[in-house]
Amino acid sequence: MANLNQFLDLFNPLPGNHYLQVTTSPDETTHAMCKMLNDVSGELALVVYSEEEVDYSDEFPDAKLQYVKDFKEPFRAIPRNHDIVVFKDIFHLHENKNMILKIAYTTLANTANIIIMQKKGTMDIEAIKEMLEEFEFRAPNEIDVLPEYDLVIAKKMHMWGNGL
Secondary structure (H helix, E strand, O other): OOOOOOOOOOOOOOOEEEEEEOOOOHHHHHHHHHHHHOOOOOOEEEEEOOOOOOOOOOOOOEEEEEEOOOOOOEEEEEOOEEEEEEEEOOOOOOOHHHHHHHHHHEEEEEEEEEEEEEEEEOOHHHHHEEEEEOOOOOEEEEOOOOOOEEEEEEOOOOOOOOOO
């Protein structure tokens, strides 16, 4: 993967921040977020959707790991516990997009961000922006920070829509 500096500039980790990445395969972005959060005594929760058993505990010893085998199943997340949720290469595969967006909305703190990133050409960006608006995420924008990925970012705003 190319230089991650622009990707990491999307984040402003503060001491104790909790980020959540939901993916099918952890990669350099996962390692970079984990290091960035370790530097500020934060925490990365990593949800890996995979039908095969893969143990990432040695690779990510500081991450809070969760494994989900079925693309119909939800992941678990504590309400208002995360400052950012990143869906990487999972959104187009999950059979219940509405459910995972609702979980993301619930687990995010107020004014927190959601990021959906997928390999270039696999995501209908305008449809994703509309879906995010429907789920009360505001100001969805496409950002070109990684040459291999399309990325959409939006914000959960306090007392808008769902008011959670």
